Amino acid sequence: MWTYPSIDPIALALGPLQIHWYGLMYLAGFLCFWLYGSYQAKNNQYWNKDLVGDFLFYGALGVILGGRIGYILFYDLPHYIDHPLDMFKLWMGGMSFHGGLMGVILAMLWFARHKMKVPLFAVSDFVAPMVPFGLFFGRIGNFINGELWGKVADAHSFFAMKVFDPALNQVVPKYPTQLLEAFLEGLMLFILLALYQKGNRPMGAVSGMFLVLYGMFRFFVEFFRMPDPQLGYLMWGWLTMGQILSFPMILIGLGLMAWAYRK
Template sequence: MTSQFIQFPEIDPIIFSIGPVAVRWYGLMYLIGFIAALYIANRVADNSKGEWTREQVSDLLFYGFLGVILGGRVGYVLFYQFEYLLAEPLYLFKIWEGGMSFHGGLLGVITAIYLFARKTNKQFLAVGDFVAPLVPIGLGMGRIGNFINAELWGRETDVPWAVIFPNDPLALPRHPSQLYEFALEGVVLFAILYWIMRKPRTLGLASGAFLIGYGVFRIFIEFFREPDAHLGFIFAHITQGMILSVPMVLAGIAIIVIGHNLQARAAINGATK
């Protein structure tokens, strides 16, 4: 029965180790994503006619890195392990045990963008537009890391490309939902934002498009992704990931409208002077 599906090989999550230091596939994927984002951001800065500098790019990515780590951890604990946190408050700081949330990381990055914008006297939405096309790169590489780690798999299915993951206690053929997320949240979302950034656009359009795009893609993929075992379905076929993604879509729409209105108001004020 299961021979017709893809048998996922057992891959050691550690590529190599030197003493107590271990290099893991998951970390390597994020490192590749970070280097690619840095390269693209520097290219954009070089072509910005002085609006951005490489030093500002380095500072912004450092702020963003801290936002991802701190926000991702706090978000995971609050959104997915809140009862465990109440029983053991120090669990929040046990990052080595794993557990990161995209939605928490997003809130951390938004906070980082706000702080960076204040420090550099840049518009918040303008900084968000600069960052938005960089995020899908890290997201996509992170999903590849999830797939290599054979974690966060999908629901049971009988499609020809179903995968049997080695650490699945039920050994069921499942959707490789990590690859679905890589394709939509990584490749497709980056292509959309790259296309937007290459054309004249209103303030906040890239930021809003990212929030809408990710929210819609995540809601769609949740129909194929297995919910966390300790959460299951919130009700019917609705998952926690879907619920957390709906505000993203609404916020994205609001940002596009706000950015358009701000730019239109600025144009009117400039014409009347």
């Protein structure tokens, strides 16, 4: 069984200036987005390299603002009402994918209408296969921060990792669900979307496939994750907020794909 190495979340300290690994992971995700997007734009009738760079600014803004606001609203609103300054402590974690997704959708709506003057799905189908870069590096950032651990695992589980649990005041085996999400929602999601995108797909189908795959992966991983302590399980002793937010994604994605192929 592996042992969690307790990585220092601060990558570099220059006097009062501290550079956190969590922030660097976001930068890595944005960089990969730009590099892959610039490559894909060569064979896309709507996009070019300059538009990819322009959208990256609005998309990053949507991710950061939407992700933070989503986490505050969905997961821990009472805490931030009592400690409003904590809203700005992004280096401490606390980002919601579903909130970030809503932020990016708003960014895509604005960009499609005002910048490119094209249908929304001409933007979302292009952007969808690049979202997994941010998901992958974001989950690696969670792992470095030592947050979002899974449930206590069987002592003989090959997938478990020894980690100190302050609540139990002892070292216990837990599922490293941050790495599981990095694999499923990052690596696997990118591979599947990139392959699916290469086919002759109707407009909107790639966006629908993204919603379906992410929703399924996230719903599955939630069975191994520990729910946020301030929320716990919401129903039946297993249903989490992440699953409640992911299930509609699957339904909307299936409906969008059916609409795209029918149209």
